[in-house]
Amino acid sequence: MTEAWKRRLFALAALTVAGGALTYLSMGDLGENLVYYWSPTELHDAPNALQATVRLGGLVVPGTMNWDRDNSHVTFDVTDGNKTVSVDSSSNPPAMFREGIGVVVEGKLGGDGVFRSERVMVKHSNEYQAPEGDHQENWKSSIAGEE
């Protein structure tokens, strides 16, 4: 085997290893484990969840929101469809906060099962929609008129 072929072979091997590692990162189970926030089910199942400051993510259960704006205090339940955790936050959530929206809260799970948080973040979906109803139609006809 000549020198040049040896080099090419090594380059091929190196690129395969690097590519394989990147593929593993994308296909492997890392995404399910190394997460930015936990679901309520995972928080329930975790043996040592009481000790750590964690982020909890899920949907705000409709009908459970209780927002005292003057005292910056809001309580609501967060669910992933399986388990539900009550959240008690001492700060005003952002304006997009509403019942049924996705949220990520940062805080600690207390011994009484209530998750105390000082940071409520809203998780927006990747859908961007024009206002419903008349507006929508107006914009559509406006585009048709332009083109």
Add this chain to the structure above:
Amino acid sequence: MPKWEHIAGLLGLITLIVGHYLGLFWAPPERMMGDVGRLFYVHVPVAMFAMLVFCVAFVGALGYLLTSRMEADWLNEAAIEVGVVMNVLLLMLGSIWGKPTWGVWWTWDPRLTSATVMLLTFVGVILLRQATQSPEKRATWSAVATVLAFVNVPVTYMSVKWWRSIHQMQSTPETVSEPMVFVFRVNLLAMALLMTWFIARRWRIAKHRAMAEAPAPLPPAPQVTS
């Protein structure tokens, strides 16, 4: 006789004015975000082109490693600088959008973290270039450092899919309603034309500097030993 890139640049400027006018005044407010949703038309194109420009830098780096042609190194130099400018703008726009929608200016979620790492790695490459005098060494080292830094770019792009994150998934035309897609495409086109002008102009500066450094017309520049 104006150079070809000025035509692209001028068209880009006009398209950006039109695109921003449409985004600010013509497009409908987003259903939940209201007028704040108009940031979509600047943030998302900047994000896409920041990564795309780093892809151009990567192509330049590979081109130099494979052919040893200085033109490829100039492309690498130009695209890295433009990419860094775009990346800085991207992080600032994301922060401005994050405050009213998520409720925070910044949080260390996978997307924001990997986008910051992307900026820092390419700033490192610029500093390495500045610390090196010999053109050949600079080209080789910069190409190698670019390839290693580029590993993080697909990770940044995929981070919202790979990890559970607060950042929304990449938007597609299916997830964005019709008039918004149209305005978005105008802004994408503006960004493409402007990036062409930026990279081409920066490439000429790099070429001019290289000519000043090695005025000899010899194809292989004299080896400078340290």
Add this chain to the structure above:
Amino acid sequence: MNVIRQTFEVLRKELLVEWRSPARVSGLFFFALAMLLMVAFASPTEGILRTQAGGTLWISLLLASTRSMDQSWSTEMEHGAAEGMLLWPVEPVAIYYGKALANTAILLAVTVAIFPLMVGLYDVPVRGDLSMLAAIAVMGCAALAAPGTLYGLITAQARGASVLLPLLMFPLVVPALLAASRGTMVVIEGDPMLQGSSWLSLLVAFNAIHWSLSGLFFGRVLEDG
């Protein structure tokens, strides 16, 4: 194969040099120890030290490693420029892997020495699995050594090497630093979400990428340098 034997020859030579004059290893050890102490002095409460122990440990090792990586090339540089190494009767790839393995071993030695001290000084409980800790230490040190050895050769020849190396290396090793410190915390605090093996596999993937790519480019850097 020939290259593998050459790699171990380079590794043996490097470790022999360290063994005969251990100034570099002991210097690194005291540097990392000083870092741990400085963080302790600067911390308002001891509880913070405990919750941040994994991060502090790996930041100390990272800073110590940047002191070490360009030194790894300085002896070669003293005998002329990098071109001198091209005259060695070994493949450039073997030089890289030999050096990188030696740097990994040196960092690992510092880690082994510093970890019990940290456990004592920071009053850290060790609840988790020690074999997991060992695996994270080996993979973490290897992850710092792989890009560090390559960039050490580059910055040793550039202006302002001592500033440049950290600037290039720090952002590149962020994923490894994150995985190693979180993985260490998992061992220290116990593993509420069973993340330990995931952090470890992230480290393994990082190592696979950087050990292969750096080895691929090293010959080019050496020849053009």
Add this chain to the structure above:
Amino acid sequence: MTPLLAQGTGMIQGGWEFVWAGYGLTWLIFGGYAISLIVRSPTGGDLS
């Protein structure tokens, strides 16, 4: 109370200051970078 902390309907009211900041910053950075490119250009301010 800022207009952003509105009714709890989940819809953002107002917030134009963020929009202007974003669009303005884009022009500021693009403009600044374009000027730096022109100043550094091999032919000085002359764009040919």
